[in-house]
Amino acid sequence: MQLSEFIVQNVERFVDEWERFAKTLTPAAECLDRVELRDHAGAILLAAARNMQVPQTAREQAAKAKGEGPEKTPSLNDAAADHGELRHVVGFNLVQMTSEFRALRASVIRLWVEALGTPERDHFDQMIRFNEAIDEALAESTAAYAEQVERSRDIFLAILGHDLRAPLQAILMSTELLARKADLDASTRTALGRIKQGTRQMGTMVKDLLEFVRSRLGAGLPIVRAPMDLADACRSAIDDAQLIHPNVDLRLEIKGDTRGEWDRARMDQVLTNLIGNAVQHGAQNHPVSLRVEGDARHVTLEMHNQGEPIGADILPSLFDPLVRGPSEDLHVNRSTSLGLGLFIVKEVVGTHQGKIEVKSSEALGTTFTVCLPKHG
Structure with a gap:
């Protein structure tokens, strides 16, 4: 039996093993139900099986190994990308997310080898195709996960920069109010001057941070000519x-x-x-x-x-x-x-x-x- 056919016939069995493994990835998995634990595992496996059934030349195989091959199964990339995004949302870390693919790969190969009699050359070729498909899915999931991490970080920085402006403005106004008092000695005025200068410098840094985040989030820098x-x-x-x-x-x-x-x-x-x-x-x-x-x-x-x-x-x-x-x-x-x-x-x-x-x-x-x- 072809490995792709074996995957299709046993997809629920593989997804059950995926679920059992995902459940061990605590603490994030503790709050997930069965559907969330299984996530896109079935879609990824079925898309990988379809990918394996598409004829592939040696040149195409070499290009795919370098990440340069044509996209043959968009559904594989879509399912993997969605999986990466959702795992980030529910709190899986990157190591936990990638370990799911390692466990899935091991589960499929182990069960298929157990079902085989004497391995033949074609069986090894099928395993190579399966590994290529899983590697492609893993790359897409990792990229989507990393993108979500960067976006979350940018949003955090935007919130932090925005919230810092009010206390900095309060410090600046307070120093200006104190500087108007006539009974301050020279050392106190010097200290107030340093506080004011430091506050302005921090204000500039916060403004730079907000501009950077705006650009990162795709908003661009607005200008009024x-x-x-x-x-x-x-x-x-x-x-x-x-x-x-x-x-x-x-x-x-x-x-x-x-x-x-x-x-x-x-x-x-x-x-x-x-x-x-x-x-x-x-x-x-x-x-x-x-x-x-x-x-x-x-x-x-x-x-x-x-x-x-x-x-x-x-x-x-x-x-x-x-x-x-x-x-x-x-x-x-x-x-x-x-x-x-x-x-x-x-x-x-x-x-x-x-x-x-x-x-x-x-x-x-x-x-x-x-x-x-x-x-x-």
Whole structure:
């Protein structure tokens, strides 16, 4: 008897064994009824049996082993993906979910071997096809499970970031209220200033986190275009940065017509992150310069600093989220970044149909160049 036929004839027997094994995967399984424990086991087995009956060449088999083969049984992938999602919902961990497939594979092969007489070459070929089908189902379930994990994490981060804003705002308002008292000594005022600065930095980090989660959840970064002068935004950003970093030589150069239509709040994000990044990684006793130049159709920003160049191995992932450079050690006091600043810069620039690139060398320093069309 062909293995695919054996699976179809004994599918309930296999699903019973699946259920008994799934019941041992505590604590999540303790709250599941019989239907939930059995889940998509029957559908996965029947789809695997159909997959095994489809003719397959040696080339197709080799491609499938590498995950490159054509999708021959969509129902197998659908059932496996649904299973992965639901196992995440009911609280199975990834090891428990994948162990179900291991147990299913062992159960089918064991019972089939017991039913065979003397194994023949064709029997081994059928076992290979069965293993391929189970591997495909396992890959789909794992991918679906991982996607649910990431989405749950993003939603958690969104809730956390949203809920943190209120207490941070309360701290900031309280420090401003206390700072108005006339009888404070110098040390108390210094302490309040540090609290205020730290609160603002945490507020920036929370805002970056919310922007990151918004992008991850597919919502994109909303923008509201309005006429503005990018030079004015640059002046304000440089002035704010100078207050935070009074010992840094910040320079601004403006040339040409820098007016256009952009989202002012988003442009402030771009400038704040670029300036903050340049200050953080710039060499001491060297100026940090921002150059803005406009022509008939575009405005170009160039953010430059001297210092240790960005390594060639880091450049390809520089704008990826949650990526830190080698000098951004979590224990370094001046590092207040979540590794999201440059990611948000790229997202904002892209939403405005602009481009950003970076060049870095020992001799010339590091320059981030942003080119923005004046009109969307």
